[in-house]
Amino acid sequence: MFTYRIPTDLVKSLGIGFRVIVPFGSKKIVTGIVGKVHQKPPTAYDAKQILDQLDNEAVVNALQIKFWDWMASYYCCNLGEVMNAALPSGLKISSESKIQLHPHFSLEDPGLVLDKRELVILEALADKDELDMQQCADLLGVKSVHPIIKSLVAKEAVLLFEQMKEKYSPKKEVRIRMCARFAKDKKELEGLFLELKSKPKQEQVLLKYLQEVPIYQRPETNGPGMQKAGIKEAGLSQSSLHTLIKNGVFEEFQVIISRFEEISSSDKEPVLTTTQQEATREIKHHFADKQTVLLHGITGSGKTEIYVSLIQEALASGSQVLLLLPEIALTTHMVSRLLGVFGSKMGVFHSKYSDNERVEVWQGVLSGKYDFVVGVRSSLFLPFSSLGLIIVDEEHENSYKQYDPAPRFQARDSAIMLAWLHQAKVLLGSATPSFESYQNAILGKYGLVQVQERYGNAELPHYLLANINEDRRKNLLKLDMTRLLRERIQEALNRQEQVLLFQNRRGYSPFLSCEECGWTPSCERCDVSLTYHQYSEEVRCHYCGFKDQPPKVCGACGHSKISAVGLGTERIEETIGLLFPEARVARMDLDTTRSKYGYQRILEEFAARNIDILVGTQMISKGLDFDGVTVVGVMDADRMLYYPDFRSGERAFQMITQVAGRAGRRDKPGTVILQTRKPDHSIFEYILKGDYVGFFRTEMQERRRFFYPPWVKNIRITVKHKDRGTAEQAARLLVELLKDIPVKKIVLGPEKGLIGRIKDLHILEILVKLERSSQKQAVFKQALLEKVLEVGFEKPFRSVRMIIDVDPA
Ligand SMILES: Nc1ncnc2c1ncn2[C@@H]1O[C@H](COP(=O)(O)OP(=O)(O)OP(=O)(O)O)[C@@H](O)[C@H]1O
Numbered sequence: 001m002f003t004y005r006i007p008t009d010l011v012k013s014l015g016i017g018f019r020v021i022v023p024f025g026s027k028k029i030v031t032g033i034v035g036k037v038h039q040k041p042p043t044a045y046d047a048k049q050i051l052d053q054l055d056n057e058a059v060v061n062a063l064q065i066k067f068w069d070w071m072a073s074y075y076c077c078n079l080g081e082v083m084n085a086a087l088p089s090g091l092k093i094s095s096e097s098k099i100q101l102h103p104h105f106s107l108e109d110p111g112l113v114l115d116k117r118e119l120v121i122l123e124a125l126a127d128k129d130e131l132d133m134q135q136c137a138d139l140l141g142v143k144s145v146h147p148i149i150k151s152l153v154a155k156e157a158v159l160l161f162e163q164m165k166e167k168y169s170p171k172k173e174v175r176i177r178m179c180a181r182f183a184k185d186k187k188e189l190e191g192l193f194l195e196l197k198s199k200p201k202q203e204q205v206l207l208k209y210l211q212e213v214p215i216y217q218r219p220e221t222n223g224p225g226m227q228k229a230g231i232k233e234a235g236l237s238q239s240s241l242h243t244l245i246k247n248g249v250f251e252e253f254q255v256i257i258s259r260f261e262e263i264s265s266s267d268k269e270p271v272l273t274t275t276q277q278e279a280t281r282e283i284k285h286h287f288a289d290k291q292t293v294l295l296h297g298i299t300g301s302g303k304t305e306i307y308v309s310l311i312q313e314a315l316a317s318g319s320q321v322l323l324l325l326p327e328i329a330l331t332t333h334m335v336s337r338l339l340g341v342f343g344s345k346m347g348v349f350h351s352k353y354s355d356n357e358r359v360e361v362w363q364g365v366l367s368g369k370y371d372f373v374v375g376v377r378s379s380l381f382l383p384f385s386s387l388g389l390i391i392v393d394e395e396h397e398n399s400y401k402q403y404d405p406a407p408r409f410q411a412r413d414s415a416i417m418l419a420w421l422h423q424a425k426v427l428l429g430s431a432t433p434s435f436e437s438y439q440n441a442i443l444g445k446y447g448l449v450q451v452q453e454r455y456g457n458a459e460l461p462h463y464l465l466a467n468i469n470e471d472r473r474k475n476l477l478k479l480d481m482t483r484l485l486r487e488r489i490q491e492a493l494n495r496q497e498q499v500l501l502f503q504n505r506r507g508y509s510p511f512l513s514c515e516e517c518g519w520t521p522s523c524e525r526c527d528v529s530l531t532y533h534q535y536s537e538e539v540r541c542h543y544c545g546f547k548d549q550p551p552k553v554c555g556a557c558g559h560s561k562i563s564a565v566g567l568g569t570e571r572i573e574e575t576i577g578l579l580f581p582e583a584r585v586a587r588m589d590l591d592t593t594r595s596k597y598g599y600q601r602i603l604e605e606f607a608a609r610n611i612d613i614l615v616g617t618q619m620i621s622k623g624l625d626f627d628g629v630t631v632v633g634v635m636d637a638d639r640m641l642y643y644p645d646f647r648s649g650e651r652a653f654q655m656i657t658q659v660a661g662r663a664g665r666r667d668k669p670g671t672v673i674l675q676t677r678k679p680d681h682s683i684f685e686y687i688l689k690g691d692y693v694g695f696f697r698t699e700m701q702e703r704r705r706f707f708y709p710p711w712v713k714n715i716r717i718t719v720k721h722k723d724r725g726t727a728e729q730a731a732r733l734l735v736e737l738l739k740d741i742p743v744k745k746i747v748l749g750p751e752k753g754l755i756g757r758i759k760d761l762h763i764l765e766i767l768v769k770l771e772r773s774s775q776k777q778a779v780f781k782q783a784l785l786e787k788v789l790e791v792g793f794e795k796p797f798r799s800v801r802m803i804i805d806v807d808p809a
């Protein structure tokens, strides 16, 4: 947060939430938001002047600023970082900005008044496509171009963007309308009909047009006309249409349409089952005296329908609604179901959207076009003014936590804060709630509503354990598949049902290893072994993106037999091809879904039954709802259990239950085969019985004993430096300073991070455990920030990075 002087000419017009352009550093200009107007000059520096104001109204409302403030202080970051995450860059002008012509812009627009300099820019844009700030300055021979750019933006003549991917490429639609000669004169039109008597195909086109566009009753409808494709869709002759266009009856034109298709809501009102009705009633009952309710509904219980009815009710009462979904769930059937009900009233805020698409949703919320938004965690930052309900679906998902960059916020927790600011309600939904939320429910902080029944009498799948070691001993293991799993897959294929195979590791195999000495190729910049990707014939570092050709000989002993060890999705896909040559196999992981619609395409193919077996990472564990899946195989259930993290049990339970929940969602029962080397592990008892509560209780006892969340609050401080010794010294100094803070706590570390080095930076971690009192936490965080600064001031530690992560995932 920085203080600037308000120039006298802006004193009257400027207010909180307005965007301003300010100098920053020696040469840069950036966009800022007015957070506070006060009289206190800063002591550490001379306040510079605000250069200009960008809007005549606030783009950010007071509630948003309060929310940002809370986020900055809770997650120990600065307000600027929150603002950067919150504002789409299309709303910011900085020295890095570029401009392009606004797609709606036309020089012929009679209402447009342009000055000379503006014209220069627009003409340059007509043949250059884009200009950066420096180019604009050169063209005009002036130093500061922002007033001109600002005016052009205000006149909707240009658009701002920062990176190529954000450049706005408008979606166009071809339409037709009747030429004025016929549209304005009934006589001419009657004449036309007579003429077309002998040309029935053309006549049909004309009739279709008049049916769609009733120009007799409402002449104004001819302006927008109809979609050209509508003629073809009606089964009418394209060539007749073209003849009519050639003969001057119709004209063709293009319009820019919103990139969010105008989907009209079908009138599919949810008809809740008795169980769902009961759950809805209970939720509302709890809302009477609790802000937050946890809906614990098993997989396939129809949580979506419950959401729909609550959303409708909230919207009807005039408030705004936000539904948060984990990243990947945004393209599933759930969104299409919601679009079916809410149509174009609903905004979708996708993380793969370009910045300009985000601006469109932002503006839609401001203008009241979207009272209801479905979106990923960053949709919390949209300019809502009167939220009544926030729903967090799959609330246990750890992708709700942002790792990098700051603000490192947990969207579920932040949603609860946002709702509190709006005096809104929060519904958390999950089949496998996070322990945090479940504990809050048990303690009575949240209302708790359970749905234990699948929709439509579908049953929960049946689990079977397949013992990998035993099969190996008996020589029954084929290419990492137990006999049980192979048989069940074969049976499903015979019945023409579908199979999901889950392995939470992409690539071909985790690593290559020398058969002689055990050497494995590792990343030069990170302390991790490289993952082998067979398809692209390379080894890759999943931490820094480093790629290389697979080594031909061992880097240690020179031996030339190097083999792939372990299982990745790519290798499983290959195995399936060998074992079930007749089956149609596809793979869904980060590597096959990088493109914007990659994920959706695979799901569509799967839904259309063009895929028999889908192999995938956790991407296949969420929200998928297909009738054909009767067998789910978990290739290596142990892998998740032995991850060195106190949450590994909770995660494994969630992941297995969720992926299992994709099976048997209709009339055909489902089977889940868990391949394991440790069939006696206690977690399987709970999973097999679907006993979430039992598992929760045992795990929570353990966590209490070892002071783990949710009994305590964790803050992790990561210290990074390219020199290991420097990182260590800085971390040790910080630990000493932290011990002085007069708040009860446990400080652990510094310890080498789980991965000791990433991108040439050595990583040390300090873990602080605090009591759950929010007041004490606030005191500690304040002091922590000061101590971090203190360490950073020490000369040898100037270039040490210290990253604070509150409630790390
Ligand atoms: N009242 C209802 N009327 C018609 N169909 C319903 C109803 N309730 C649920 N369904 C259908 O049952 C299926 C499961 O519902 P849904 O996907 O909402 O479950 P869920 O609780 O979100 O499950 P999961 O946690 O596994 O994602 C969907 O195909 C849904 O359309």
Ligand SMILES: [Zn+2]
Binding pocket: 523, 524, 525, 526, 541, 542, 543, 544, 545, 546, 759
């Ligand atoms: Zn690396």
